[in-house]
Amino acid sequence: MDQTGAPGRVELSAAPDGTAMVRVSGAWTLPHFAAIERSMQPVKTALPAQARLDLDGLSALDTAGAGLLSVLLGPERLRAMLDALPDLAPERRALLETVGCAVHDIFAHPPPQPYALGFIGLLARIGSAVEAIWLQTRLLFGFVGLTLETLARNLLRPQRWRMAALVTQIEQTTLDALPIVSLLSFMVGAVIAFLGATVLKDYGASVFTVDLVSFAFLREFGVLLAAILLAGRTASAFTAQLGAMQAHEEIDAIRTLGLDPIEVLVLPRVLALMLGLPMLTFAAMLAGMLGGALVCVLAIGIPPAMFLSLFHADTPLRYFWVGMSKAPVLAFLIAIIGCLEGFKVTGSAESVGERTTSSVVQAIFVVILVDALAALFFMEMGW
Amino acid sequence: MSATPAAAVSAPGATPVIAVADLTTRFGTQTVHEHLDLDVPRGVILGVVGGSGTGKSVLLRTIIGLRRPDVGRIQLLGEDVYAASTAQRIAVERRIGVLFQDGALFSSMTVTENICVPLREHTALSARDARRLATLKIALAGLPQDARDKYPSELSGGMRKRAALARALALDPEILFLDEPTSGLDPITAAGFDRLLRTLRDALGLTVYMNTHDLDSIHAVCDRVAVLADRRVLVAADLATVERYDHPWVQDYFRGPRGRTAGAVYADAVQEA
Structure with missing residues (x-):
């Protein structure tokens, strides 16, 4: 902006007839905001009740300058002073009156007091955080119930099954995740074999590396790695998809068209994961054992045929089922958390980010929690 | 300016x-x-x-x-x-100031913070002065003062537009x-918007x-x-010139039922004034 001229200033002086004059001069514009405010300080304290306004020296005025002048004089007094200035240019008068009204509104509504800090504030925050966790847990259980109910209603009516959506979801969540799950499991398998080889060598028991790898991957790591990857990869995708739909009122549209969003959006995703995660778990088990076998062959010198026969002799089949039985449960929880967080999006871009983060954190937390509980259970049962 | x-x-x-x-x-x-x-x-x-x-x-x-x-x-x-x-x-x-169709307010910021963005980026104002000026712009745009610490998602469509106008006007654009x-x-809010523009x-x-x-x-x-x-x-x-322009779309637009009504209302208003 090309405001030319000196920065705006204001001073008090006495008119020839003795009344006080508020003399306003220079450019009262945004770039001079601080300078104008400095020159206002002495005037503010000395301002008499009766005064006249002199705007002749004013070279430029914008809303920022008009706002400062209104604050200095007070909106009511400014209005009275303007009425006493018949020669004022109409656009200046319009600006000062408009801004004066606005300042009047601000004075009429002082800002609310911020929250109390200190000990009481701390307690209040702890309380609201605990309440939020409780509400979230209740909401999650409610949503699980709702989904199961919808599933039960639709299970016996094959004409309501959404096969196209289901197959698409399986492709996106399972087939597309196959390379990364396999690669990751392969590498973790190799690392575990190395660890086992290093520790067991001192006891001359390197051969048990085979058992270590096969037990670990069949019982725990196959399903855990696949589930954690799915929690990061798919729970976030579900949240973002449903969140964007929620933000654009698409979910409301689904409802008003007489459709059930749970049936249309949630069931295909839940079922896709429940079918997909066991398949990914199987792939992860194979890839992990392959990684372990490779290390056994190259680093310990156990030939592949020996690896297979040791595996065959030492590892009971039920270990496979122990691992596999967890897959559908974890898949159900991951999908439910992803969808529920998506429904909780409230329109802002920030909320999508917040909910996506929350969904991944919750999903990974629940996966590890459930896996730990299951490990305890299976151990106590002696399976 | x-x-x-x-x-x-x-x-x-x-x-x-x-x-x-x-x-x-x-x-x-x-x-x-x-x-x-x-x-x-x-x-x-x-x-x-x-x-x-x-x-x-x-x-x-x-x-x-x-x-x-x-x-x-x-x-x-x-x-x-x-x-x-x-x-x-x-x-x-x-x-220049731009008011996009849906306001395009930054959804992670309150109304006041939205208006402070151009003020803080393009001027040497302190944070406190920027907030005071933003308050003034909010009042100028006709937004109630209790809206200033709300987030865009908590506002109605009309209030969002006014908040976006306040942001567009932050630097007194030309x-x-x-x-x-x-x-x-x-219609009442829209008429208020028109008045505000003219002022x-x-x-x-x-x-x-x-x-x-x-x-x-x-x-x-x-x-x-x-x-x-x-x-x-x-x-x-x-x-007046545009209304007389000889083109089917222009004639449909200004001579259609809606165009005639709006024209008649304002013709009366001008006469009364």
């Missing part, structure tokens, strides 16, 4: 603040604008009308520098928008671009470029109307 807005308003036609010359816009094989010319003098409130799909929004985006034209030249405040250096372009962008400012507002134009010497469908707005505030049809600006003149 000009030091003497009154003189500028009374003498339009000097140098246009917006000059579009020989603009052609294509999307793939579809041509939206062809050899389009448009000049907007300082201090004018221009309403741009046109059927859906005639490229009103695209034209606005091209003028404010968001979409490079396929052919043609855009001058904004005497600066060629797409040939200027980055520093020149930023200097021009500081002097040109204000509005995309459908009154769409989705109730700001008179007080600050604003030039307003407004895409609109709202016949009431056109009658109430626009000094000039530009009609977009057949891939160009068919006519850009005062309302």
Whole structure:
């Protein structure tokens, strides 16, 4: 902006007839905001009740300058002073009156007091955080119930099954995740074999590396790695998809068209994961054992045929089922958390980010929690 | 901003603040604008009308520098928008304000923080002064004061528009671009919006470029109307001239039932005044 001229200033002086004059001069514009405010300080304290306004020296005025002048004089007094200035240019008068009204509104509504800090504030925050966790847990259980109910209603009516959506979801969540799950499991398998080889060598028991790898991957790591990857990869995708739909009122549209969003959006995703995660778990088990076998062959010198026969002799089949039985449960929880967080999006871009983060954190937390509980259970049962 | 807005308003036609010359816009094989010319003098409130799909929004985006034209030249405040250096372009962008159709407020910030963004980025104001000025802009835009610490998602559509207007006006721009400012507002709020625009134009010497469908707005505030049809600006003149323009779309638009009603209301209002 090309405001030319000196920065705006204001001073008090006495008119020839003795009344006080508020003399306003220079450019009262945004770039001079601080300078104008400095020159206002002495005037503010000395301002008499009766005064006249002199705007002749004013070279430029914008809303920022008009706002400062209104604050200095007070909106009511400014209005009275303007009425006493018949020669004022109409656009200046319009600006000062408009801004004066606005300042009047601000004075009429002082800002609310911020929250109390200190000990009481701390307690209040702890309380609201605990309440939020409780509400979230209740909401999650409610949503699980709702989904199961919808599933039960639709299970016996094959004409309501959404096969196209289901197959698409399986492709996106399972087939597309196959390379990364396999690669990751392969590498973790190799690392575990190395660890086992290093520790067991001192006891001359390197051969048990085979058992270590096969037990670990069949019982725990196959399903855990696949589930954690799915929690990061798919729970976030579900949240973002449903969140964007929620933000654009698409979910409301689904409802008003007489459709059930749970049936249309949630069931295909839940079922896709429940079918997909066991398949990914199987792939992860194979890839992990392959990684372990490779290390056994190259680093310990156990030939592949020996690896297979040791595996065959030492590892009971039920270990496979122990691992596999967890897959559908974890898949159900991951999908439910992803969808529920998506429904909780409230329109802002920030909320999508917040909910996506929350969904991944919750999903990974629940996966590890459930896996730990299951490990305890299976151990106590002696399976 | 000009030091003497009154003189500028009374003498339009000097140098246009917006000059579009020989603009052609294509999307793939579809041509939206062809050899389009448009000049907007300082201090004018221009309403741009046109059927859906005639490229009103695209034209606005091209003028404010968001979409490079396929052919043609855009001058904004005497600066060629797409040939200027980055520093020149930023200097021009500081002097314009844009109100997007849905407000485009930053959803992670409160209304006050939204308005503080341009104030803090482009001036040396302290955080406290920026907040005080933002409060003033909120009041100027006619937004209730209890809205200032709310987030955009907590506001109604009309309030969002007003908040976005307050942000567009933060730096006292010379040109204000509005995309459908009154769409989705109730008639009372829309009329208040029109009044506010006129006051700001008179007080600050604003030039307003407004895409609109709202016949009431056109009658109430626009000094000039530009009609977009057949891939160009068919006519850009005062309302009376445009209404008489012989083109089927223009006649349908202004002589249709809605156009006649709006015209009659404002003719009465003018007579009473």
